[in-house]
Amino acid sequence: xxxxxxxxxxxxxxxxxxxxxxxxxxxxxxxxxxxxxxxxxxxxxxxxxxxxxxxxxxxxxxxxxxxxxxxxxxxxxxxxxxxxxxxxxxxxxxxxxxxxxxxxxxxxxxxxxxxxxxxxxxxxxxxxxxxxxxxxxxxxxxxxxxx
Amino acid sequence: xxxxxxxxxxxxxxxxxxxxxxxxxxxxxxxxxxxxxxxxxxxxxxxxxxxxxxxxxxxxxxxxxxxxxxxxxxxxxxxxxxxxxxxxxxxxxxxxxxxxxxxxxxxxxxxxxxxxxxxxxxxxxxxxxxxxxxxxxxx
Numbered sequence: 268x269x270x271x272x273x274x275x276x277x278x279x280x281x282x283x284x285x286x287x288x289x290x291x292x293x294x295x296x297x298x299x300x301x302x303x304x305x306x307x308x309x310x311x312x313x314x315x316x317x318x319x320x321x322x323x324x325x326x327x328x329x330x331x332x333x334x335x336x337x338x339x340x341x342x343x344x345x346x347x348x349x350x351x352x353x354x355x356x357x358x359x360x361x362x363x364x365x366x367x368x369x370x371x372x373x374x375x376x377x378x379x380x381x382x383x384x385x386x387x388x389x390x391x392x393x394x395x396x397x398x399x400x401x402x403x404x405x406x407x408x409x410x411x412x413x414x
Numbered sequence: 415x416x417x418x419x420x421x422x423x424x425x426x427x428x429x430x431x432x433x434x435x436x437x438x439x440x441x442x443x444x445x446x447x448x449x450x451x452x453x454x455x456x457x458x459x460x461x462x463x464x465x466x467x468x469x470x471x472x473x474x475x476x477x478x479x480x481x482x483x484x485x486x487x488x489x490x491x492x493x494x495x496x497x498x499x500x501x502x503x504x505x506x507x508x509x510x511x512x513x514x515x516x517x518x519x520x521x522x523x524x525x526x527x528x529x530x531x532x533x534x535x536x537x538x539x540x541x542x543x544x545x546x547x548x549x550x551x552x553x
Binding site for chain 2: 303336364
């Protein structure tokens with residue numbers, strides 16, 4: 268095994284989790300490792316818990332570092348979107364690489380029910396506009412009402 | 415002209431960590447053969463689906479990677495083999511949306527669409543062997 272491969276494996280072992288960052292009313296998840304299936308399921312559970320704890324209204328999942336999204340991973344993204352909707356939060360998946368998008372379509376996975384945006388910035392805009400003034404108040408933390 | 419196997423390697427498939435290893439090995443080989451990014455991604459995704467079938471449905475097995483040369487045309491062949499329960503109805507298993515709930519989902523039919531050649535042999539009670547081949551484009 269090559270050393271770089273070994274490092275990749277190490278980084279997904281030993282109970283490591285995908286970090287979930289809180290940004291105002293949103294949660295940001297940046298997936299930077301090639302996740303094994305169990306790690307993906309742990310992320311799903313962790314996200315549900317964090318949405319409930321923080322009352323987050325939106326979840327951004329950045330997959331720009333992911334070179335592969337297979338059917339398992341695709342289903343996981345769909346489950347996260349459905350689950351967060353039930354918990355009153357919107358999910359946007361951002362940064363999908365073009366080769367991944369082409370492959371997903373041929374695989375037969377359309378990610379139904381999953382909203383997507385090209386990058387984190389556009390994803391944020393999408394979340395803000397879909398949540399309306401309430402989210403804007405949360406963003407600057409001053410409760411200012413928009414004109 | 416006969417197809418020549420230039421290089422080969424076998425990997426064990428027992429856990430979801432092994433599925434990650436197969437993805438990484440398939441990627442490294444596809445890069446080495448000079449596949450373009452889309453073909454790399456398709457091959458690695460197909461490998462991931464089939465590896466999961468081997469681990470989940472087949473109860474574990476092996477994958478054999480082979481770099482091929484067919485009279486100057488280069489390719490990568492992956493053979494997934496298990497001695498699990500086998501697949502009773504292959505046509506049904508290849509249909510979209512078919513799922514046993516334990517790993518045989520979009521995998522089989524999806525993987526077939528992503529590669530140039532796909533072959534499956536399965537006997538109930540004996541196991542399953544799936545072979546996929548991707549050829550380098552424009553060679």
